[in-house]
Amino acid sequence: MTTANDSFTALRQSRWRDPLNWPLAFKIMVPMVLMVVLGASLHAFITARTTERILAARLGESFTAQAQGLGQQLHSLLDESVGQLQAITLIDTVTVMVAEQNGSYTEGESAATAQIQQIDRAWATAANEDPIVQAIISSDEAVNPLVAQLQGYLAAFPTHAEIFVTDRFGATVAATTRPTDYYQADEAWWQTAWNGGVGAIYISEPQWDESAGVTA
Secondary structure: OOOHHHHHHHHHHHHHHOHHHOOHHHHHHHHHHHHHHHHHHHHHHHHHHHHHHHHHHHHHHHHHHHHHHHHHHHHHHHHHHHHHHHHHOOOHHHHHHHHHHHHOOOOOHHHHHHHHHHHHHHHHHOOOOOHHHHHHHOOOOOOOHHHHHHHHHHHHOOOOOOOEEEOOOOEEEEEOOOOOOOEOOOOHHHHHHHHHHOOOOOOOOOOEEOOOOEEO
16 A cells, blocks of 8 residues: 555655756756766876876886996996906016016917917816926915915905916916916907907906806
8 A cells, every 4th residue: 555655755766866856956066076076086096196107216216226336336346356456466476487487488479389288288187286287286385486475365355266377378377276277368358358468357247167166
């Protein structure tokens, strides 16, 4: 049974379903509310995107600054290491022994290279006790007076894996540990550092050093 109240309720609900029946004040208010909601949503979206860009820019600047800082530290470290190694050339024993070995080749460059390569072939299979090896790595000053000085230098600056000195043809004069080869002039690093006798600084990518047993 339908009552007057039920009819009134149904009429009121049907009135709100049809926008044409809404009161004028409500019709005006709804668009304003929608505009406010949309405006707030758009503002929030723009703010979020702006914040995102700002954060990304700041992170980029931070990473760039950190990279530049690390680069400067590495540059300083390499400069320091190069300076330490260059100081070795001031050791009198280095000058004397290299000069003596350079002067020992009396039959020209081709003969010197052949002599060095012959020793290099013997070096590959020689034991550490072999005289040709001991002549290069022995810390006995009576055998090689330069080795002990290089080892002392290496102890003072342990960041270096090994140190060895060659003559102008690439033959090893002295070494803190036994190098893989006696002859170094066939290596790209030696050729770059020798630079036709003028000399140059050579810094390679880190790589496994077989003779030292470390990555250097």
